[in-house]
Amino acid sequence: MGDNIRSIQMSVINDQIFQCAQSTCLPFNNLTTSDIRQCQIDCLSPNQCIAITFYKFTFQCQLFNDSLNQNGNMSYEMNVVTMISIIGTRYPPELALITTSSSTTSLSTTEAPRIWTTTGSMNYVRGTHAACVLANGTVLVTGGYDGSYLNTAELYNPSTGTWTTTRNMSYARRGHTASVLANGTVLVTGGFGVGYLNRAELYNPSTGTWTTTGNMSYARIYHTASVLANGTVLVTGGWNGVSYWNTAELYNPSTGTWTTTRNMSCTRMYHRASVLANGTVLVTGGYGGGYLNTAELYNPSTGTWTTTRNMSYAREFHTSSVLADGTVLVTGGYDGSDFLTTAELYNPSTSTWTITGSMSYARDCYTASVLANGTVLVAGGQNSGGYLNTAELYDPSTGTWTTTRNMSYARDWHTTSVLVNGTALVTGGYNNGSLNSAELY
Template sequence: AFRWTLSEYCSSLSPLFYGLLLGALIGGLGLAIVTTFWLTSSDENASTTGTWSITGTTNYVRYIHTASVLTNGKVLVAGGYNGSGSLNSSELYDPSIGVWTNTGSMNYARYRHTASILTNGKVLVVGGSDSSIYLNSTELYDPSIGVWTIASSMNYARYLHTASVLTNGKVLVAGGSGSSGYLNSTELYDPSTGGWTTIGSMNYARFRHSASVLTNGKVLVAGGSGSSVYLNSAELYDSSTGVWTTTGSINIAREWHTASVLTNGKVLVAGGISSSGYLNITELYDPSTGVWTLTGNMNYTRFRHTASVLTNGKVLVAGAFNGTGCLNSSELYDPSTGVWKTTGSMNYARYIHTASVLTNGKVLVVDGYNLTGYLNSSELYEP
C-alpha cells in the first residue's frame, strides 16, 4: 500500500537517456510498460558562474530520506527507501574532508518522514512509513554521542506531512496522510517536556503541501492535495493564539512544489504538479498583504526538485522529473529582478533527493533516483 504506483526512471548519461516506467500493482501482480527515448540538454543559456563537483558517496543508496545541517556544520542523512525496503540507517557528511561516515541507526526504519533541528542541537525525526504501516513514532538524534533515542509518539500516525520549528522552539507538525485518509490535524512537540499536544485543525486536509516559517513567526501552509484534488488554498498558523486562518489562495493549485522564504520576507513557491501537468510557474506570497502574485517562470518544468536559499539571497533549484525525463539542470532565481537563469548542471540527473546549504555557502545534494536506479552519489554546488 506504500509503494509508488507511478515510478519515473531517469538517466544520468550525457546525452541524457531517459526512461519512464509505469507500474501498477494489481492484486499483487506487477504490470509494467517501458518507454525509452533520448533527450539532449543545452547549457547555452547557462550562467558563467555556479559549478557542480562530485563529493563523497553515501554508504547506502536512498531516496525519500531527510538531510539536516547540524550545529557543528556536518550533515545528517536519515532513513529513506532503497528499492527493496525502508531504511533505519543514518550517516554524517563532513564538509571539511568530503567524506560520509555511518552513525547510529534509528530505532525504526522510515521514509516520507520529517527531520527538524531543535534549538538544543538535537534532531527530531517524526512519522513517515516503513513500507507496511503509517508511523506515529518519533525519535531524537544527539550529535554529541551519535545515538538515536525514542521520543514520545504523536497522537496521529502520518506521512508526507510538514514539520516546522517555531520561534518558541516547539515543533509544529501539520497534515499528511494516515490510516483514515488525508489529515487536517496538527500537533505541537515541546522539547522541554518531550510531549505532543493536539492543537487547532487546519481548514483543509492536505498532504504533499509546503510549510514555511515567516519572519513574523507565523507558519504559512500552501497547496498540496486532499481528497484527490489539487489545492490552491493557503493558511496561516499563529503560535500566539494556536489558531489557523485562511489567507490568499495561490494562483495555480499544486502539490510537490517547493517553498522558500526569501531574505525580503516573501515566500517563493516553484514548480510542482497540477491538473494541467508539470509546472514551471512560480509565484510570490507577500505576508504584509496576504496576496500571491506570479513571478518569472523557470526554464524547465519541475516536480520533486529541491530549492535552496543561497547566502547571496538567490534561490537555487536543482534536478526534478518533468513528465518526460529526469533533469540534471539547475537554475537561479534573483528576487531583485524576478528572473530565472540557468546555471551549471549537476553531474547526475536526479529527483526526490535532498539539498542542504552548508555553513561555507555551498549546497550539498544527496542521493535520489534516476534511470540507473537509487543513487548514493552526492555533489556540491559552488555559487
C-alpha cells in the first residue's frame, strides 16, 4: 500500500454485509453519518479499520478492525453497502476503488483500466433469460429461449470462471423474473412457456433444488418484480397475450402466498421498477397500447400508487438505475419511432425529472449496471443499425458519458450481473440466434 499509511484500497459490494467468522465479532465503532462518503472518511483515521458496512436507510456506519476472528464471508441484506480493504493488491483488476487520504483527510477515487475478457461459456444458448447473484457469490441463470422455451438452470463460479448445471425448473419460461429473497432463496415468476404463466417457483441454493410455490393471480410476461424492505416481492404489470396489465400483487415468503394490492394508474409492459432509498417503488415508462412517459410510486406502507411527474421522453425497453445519491437514472429505449440516446434523472426529494447527458449510442434491449465506483455501465442492445457490442459509462459527478471498450460479442436481450468482486458478468442474449457466450468487464 506504499508509505502513506492512510492510503487504503477497497472493494465495494452492494447488498452484502460484512460477516464475521465468530458470533463474538462486532464492529469496533458504530456511527451515524450523513452519507457513505463520511463513513469512508471515518474508516481512514483509525489504522485498524479494514471493513465498512453502511446502511442506506438508517445512515448507520459500522467499522470493523483486523482481528483474527474475521474473514471475508458475506451475508445478503438489502440496501447496504460494504467496503473491504484489500491492501497490497489491485482487486478486482478491472475495477478497483482507490480511497486515499492525506493528513487533512481529503478523499479521492480513481479507477483501474477497464477491459472485457471472455470467460467460460454457458452450457445452453439462451436469450430473454434471467440472472441473479446468490449470497455465496455464484450467479444463477434460468430459462430463456434457444428456439424452444427452456427450463434449464446453471451456475457461474467466479473463482473458476466455469458453469455447472443445476436442477431444471418445473416450468420452461422466458421473459420471467428472478429475485433473491432475504433468506437466500430465489423466486422465479411468470413468463411464457406452455402459454402465459402465473406459475412461481423457488430455488434453494443449499440443496440445488426447485419447489413450486403459490401461483400469482395473473399470468404475465415482461413484468417487473421488486424485493421490498419488508422482504415481500412486488410484481407489477406485464402482458398475458391479450391484455396489458395495470395489476400488482405481493408475494409473502413466509406463507408462500400472493395477495393483490392496488392497481397502477397505467397498464404497462416493458416498463422498469426501482426500489428507492425510502422504500417506495418508482415505475417508469413501458408500453400499454401506446408508448409511455408516465411514472408512478408505490408506497408499501399504504399499498397505494400515486402518480409523479412524467418523464421528458416516452420509452420502452429502457433501463432504470438507482445511483449512490438516491436519484434514478433512466436511459435509452424506444419511443415507437426512434431508438433513444436520451437520459434523465429522477429526484425523489423533489419528484422532478431533469435531463442529463445523452448516451453515445441509441439502444434498447440492453443492460445498465451500477458499478462499485458509482458509475453506470451500459452494454449491448440494438438499434436501427443492428445488434450492438458497444459499451459506455455514465459518471454521476459530471453527468456525462464516455465510451469504453467494446464487448467481444454484439448482443441484445442478455443479462449483466455485478459480482461480489466488482466485475460485471454478461451472459447470453441474441445476435441472429441465441448465444451461450459470457464475458467479464
